[in-house]
Amino acid sequence: MTLEARLAAARAGDARATARLLTIVENDEPEAAAILRATYPQAGRALVVGVTGPPGGGKSTLVSRLVTAYRTRQARVAVVAVDPSSPFTGGAILGDRIRMRDQFLDEGVFIRSMASRGASGGLARASGRVVGVLDALGHEVVLVETVGVGQEEVEVMRVAGTVCLVTVPGLGDDIQAIKAGVLEIADVLVVNKADKPGADEAARDLQMMLTLARPRAGAWRPPIVRTTATSGEGVAELVEAVAAHAAWSAESGDGLRRRREAARVEVETLLREALLRRLEGRVGRERLGDAVARVAERQIDPFAAVEELLGG
Amino acid sequence: MAVEHEPARAGLKRPIRVVVAKAGLDGHDRGAKVVARALRDAGMEVIYTGVHQTPEQVVATALQEDADAIGVSLLSGAHNHLFPRIAALMREKGLGDVLLFGGGIIPEADVPGLTAAGVARIFPPGSSLDEIVTYLRAAVPATRAR
Numbered sequence: 235m236t237l238e239a240r241l242a243a244a245r246a247g248d249a250r251a252t253a254r255l256l257t258i259v260e261n262d263e264p265e266a267a268a269i270l271r272a273t274y275p276q277a278g279r280a281l282v283v284g285v286t287g288p289p290g291g292g293k294s295t296l297v298s299r300l301v302t303a304y305r306t307r308q309a310r311v312a313v314v315a316v317d318p319s320s321p322f323t324g325g326a327i328l329g330d331r332i333r334m335r336d337q338f339l340d341e342g343v344f345i346r347s348m349a350s351r352g353a354s355g356g357l358a359r360a361s362g363r364v365v366g367v368l369d370a371l372g373h374e375v376v377l378v379e380t381v382g383v384g385q386e387e388v389e390v391m392r393v394a395g396t397v398c399l400v401t402v403p404g405l406g407d408d409i410q411a412i413k414a415g416v417l418e419i420a421d422v423l424v425v426n427k428a429d430k431p432g433a434d435e436a437a438r439d440l441q442m443m444l445t446l447a448r449p450r451a452g453a454w455r456p457p458i459v460r461t462t463a464t465s466g467e468g469v470a471e472l473v474e475a476v477a478a479h480a481a482w483s484a485e486s487g488d489g490l491r492r493r494r495e496a497a498r499v500e501v502e503t504l505l506r507e508a509l510l511r512r513l514e515g516r517v518g519r520e521r522l523g524d525a526v527a528r529v530a531e532r533q534i535d536p537f538a539a540v541e542e543l544l545g546g
Numbered sequence: 547m548a549v550e551h552e553p554a555r556a557g558l559k560r561p562i563r564v565v566v567a568k569a570g571l572d573g574h575d576r577g578a579k580v581v582a583r584a585l586r587d588a589g590m591e592v593i594y595t596g597v598h599q600t601p602e603q604v605v606a607t608a609l610q611e612d613a614d615a616i617g618v619s620l621l622s623g624a625h626n627h628l629f630p631r632i633a634a635l636m637r638e639k640g641l642g643d644v645l646l647f648g649g650g651i652i653p654e655a656d657v658p659g660l661t662a663a664g665v666a667r668i669f670p671p672g673s674s675l676d677e678i679v680t681y682l683r684a685a686v687p688a689t690r691a692r
Contacts, residue, residue: 249606249609249610250609250640250641251614252610253609253610253611255562256612257612260560261560263560319591322589323563323586323587323588323662324561324589324665325588325589325590326561326586326591326592326596327586327590327592327594328591328592328593329596330592331593331594331595331596332594332595334594335595335596335599338602338603338606338607339602344609344610345607345611346611346612347591347593469577516579533630
């Protein structure tokens with residue numbers, strides 16, 4: 235099957251063709267560049283919603299509920315769900331689908347699991363590209379579920395237009411809520427498992443964090459939404475909160491600013507990789523390896539190694 | 547379990563992707579989880595879908611995930627019904643280049659029939675995890691000629 239035929243089939247809704255395109259992009263196979271070239275201009279139309287938060291917070295269950303909610307009003311919905319790869323073997327168990335089984339037979343829903351493959355930002359390196367392809371292929375909503383995050387995995391803000399941070403009661407005191415990191419990137423704060431004791435305290439701590447943040451005039455103030463993903467309670471409010479943020483984002487120009495920042499990071503990352511490859515070619519793997527070995531032996535420091543390699 | 551570790555080699559070769567599923571009414575998932583874990587430890591990406599999957603759900607998952615193989619664990623005795631159904635759906639959806647393998651309580655006498663129906667390999671009780679890993683490592687690259 236030619237790439238053109240595969241793209242045409244995928245645009246017409248062929249799941250097999252879509253799946254294959256995503257594999258090529260995910261693995262950076264030779265045809266990946268051509269796929270990105272063909273799809274990139276058409277992306278940017280979907281509502282891309284990130285769902286992040288600690289492990290076991292109910293992200294997958296909530297995503298499944300969101301799919302159902304969006305399906306009642308949108309034609310096609312895609313989910314990109316990321317789970318961690320083993321740092322030792324590279325293998326992974328991708329289990330987010332377990333909570334999404336209600337969607338398996340809905341032809342308007344495309345779910346793709348991805349392993350993080352060593353990336354540390356909460357997504358896989360290729361997640362943003364996979365989301366872009368699904369967007370370009372005509373999915374009106376793309377939900378991006380990160381790995382269970384701690385405090386610093388903020389990559390999702392470069393992929394999603396609106397980020398929902400899903401937290402649960404009982405994770406810690408109010409100091410946890412004012413630390414820097416993941417909490418700062420939330421456009422919508424979700425207290426899931428709101429039927430559990432401690433939900434009021436969790437919501438109050440988040441509220442306090444927002445009050446202390448002293449937002450600039452005109453800045454977005456993340457709403458706090460309480461949900462019980464297992465029953466679906468609060469999901470309609472969450473959909474509304476996401477829509478409100480998306481509308482504000484478009485109106486205020488914040489969305490554009492965010493897209494520019496994401497584009498800058500993406501281009502710089504690729505540039506860095508390309509330069510490193512070029513440099514490897516010039517100085518040779520052997521000299522690079524030798525310098526690395528001497529740094530490990532503490533014969534030279536890392537700065538000196540870089541200077542030496544760049545010096546010729 | 548002495549499964550040989552294959553180190554992560556980012557970008558060099560894509561990992562084998564396997565859907566591990568429990569089909570039908572059988573809810574005993576210990577075996578499926580042990581296999582999933584062994585495949586993970588062998589460097590594969592395992593999409594685990596949980597129990598009570600219909601053949602339609604299993605095949606839809608493999609389709610969207612672009613899986614190289616589908617492993618189904620069956621302890622319920624419904625293997626002679628469920629495996630041929632999954633194999634037929636795979637053919638219907640164009641998943642002819644995806645390996646279907648299985649395990650569980652499956653009498654030896656039933657294996658030829660299942661093979662004829664399109665199951666590439668059945669691992670009967672007593673099979674080792676190494677056997678499954680070794681099989682997939684050899685069979686997936688062979689069928690991957692896409």
